[in-house]
Amino acid sequence: MAPRANWKGFLRLSLVTCPVALYPATSDTEKVSFNQINRKTGHRIKYLKVDAETGDEVTSEDIVKGYKVDTDTYIEVTKDELDDIALDSTHTIEIDEFVPKADIDNRYLIRPYYLVPDGKVGHDAFAVIRETIRSMDKVAIGRVVLTNREHIIALEPLESGLMGTLLRYPYEVRSEKEYFDDIQDVKLTKDMLDLAKHIVEKKSGAFEPELFEDHYEAALIDLINKKRAGAPIAAKAAPKTGGNVINLMDALKKSLASEKDTAPAAKVAKEAVKGKKPKKRVEGQREMLLPISGKGGKEAAAKTAPKDAAKKADKPVRAPARAKKAG
Numbered sequence: 008m009a010p011r012a013n014w015k016g017f018l019r020l021s022l023v024t025c026p027v028a029l030y031p032a033t034s035d036t037e038k039v040s041f042n043q044i045n046r047k048t049g050h051r052i053k054y055l056k057v058d059a060e061t062g063d064e065v066t067s068e069d070i071v072k073g074y075k076v077d078t079d080t081y082i083e084v085t086k087d088e089l090d091d092i093a094l095d096s097t098h099t100i101e102i103d104e105f106v107p108k109a110d111i112d113n114r115y116l117i118r119p120y121y122l123v124p125d126g127k128v129g130h131d132a133f134a135v136i137r138e139t140i141r142s143m144d145k146v147a148i149g150r151v152v153l154t155n156r157e158h159i160i161a162l163e164p165l166e167s168g169l170m171g172t173l174l175r176y177p178y179e180v181r182s183e184k185e186y187f188d189d190i191q192d193v194k195l196t197k198d199m200l201d202l203a204k205h206i207v208e209k210k211s212g213a214f215e216p217e218l219f220e221d222h223y224e225a226a227l228i229d230l231i232n233k234k235r236a237g238a239p240i241a242a243k244a245a246p247k248t249g250g251n252v253i254n255l256m257d258a259l260k261k262s263l264a265s266e267k268d269t270a271p272a273a274k275v276a277k278e279a280v281k282g283k284k285p286k287k288r289v290e291g292q293r294e295m296l297l298p299i300s301g302k303g304g305k306e307a308a309a310k311t312a313p314k315d316a317a318k319k320a321d322k323p324v325r326a327p328a329r330a331k332k333a334g
Contacts, residue, residue, distance in 0.1 A: 014153055015125055016098035020136050025129030027100070029151070029171065032119040039227045093155055100160065100171075102136075105145040111161060115174045122162065122169040137164050148174075202259040209266040 012028035043052040056065050072089070073081030100122075124133045140147050140163060147162040151171075159174040233240060 012125075013120070014151065016100065016151075018100045018102070018122065018133065018136060018149075020102045020139070020147075023132050023135060024099075025132035025136070026125040027122050027129075027133065028125040030121045030123070032121050032170065038221075038224060039231070089155065093152075100149045100151045100162075102147045102149040102162070104148050105140070105143060106148055107144075108146045108163065111146065111174070112180075114180050117158075117173040117175055120160075120171045120173070121165070122171045133169075137167075137169055140164055140169075199256060199259060202256075202263055206259070206262050206266055209263070 010030055012030055014029040016027065016029075017024050018027045044050060045052060056067075056070065057063060058065055071086075072084045074084060075081050124130045136147075149160050149162060151158055151160045151173075153173075159176070160171045161174055162169050162171050164170075230240070
């Protein structure tokens, strides 16, 4: 089932308009997440909204937004007042200008979205806007309102659709000067730079995100699978430290020698991964071991776990994804 759009409205370039839908291009929901539980009872923790002074629980209809102006002094702002100042551009992404992509500082990038035609009409207008942006080799800058806030969005062609990236406002980006002013101005020798360049060349390659592995996520799933299977949990060995770097030149030489030794093995491993048949995309927590039914679930799992449970748990075990409920 296709994901639900975060926003629907219109994309407008001067007098050319088409209905569009905005979808998030990234997701964190597939990562393993935890609930807080009571250690004594195993029950989930429930949070209540209470008055900070009286300690009494407050119902939702009695909760309003307040802006703090002083200690214990707030300016109350109601939902109706916020609705009254809502921006008129709520349902339209208005393209204001076109800029070179290189001009956009990476610090202004927030998160990406996919922009597609909404419905069966307007595909021709969408294509005109998309191909105009593509032919000019520029990025379209527009405005979109999400959750009552107006955002700047940068649009660029991505295959048959558009990718929109939300941008920060200048007041949200800190100046680097307050952080970089204390960095010492040092002189580097040509030999040092040459050695460093050789190390970089040994480590250089193409950007292949499909080869990235979330080691912490895999370790979480491995831990949960082992605990579900009743397998023993080995204590983590203390990490080895490289010690203090005394001589920078010696450190560069040792690094280069180390890269020469490990480069062939790393290359073979990478090519082996690339040569494998692509794995079917799997989701995170929802595809781990299915719940063990019955009151004695943990005990039953421990008794019936095979002797080689620890070996099988070396790799995260995932169960087939449950079908999402329509709607």
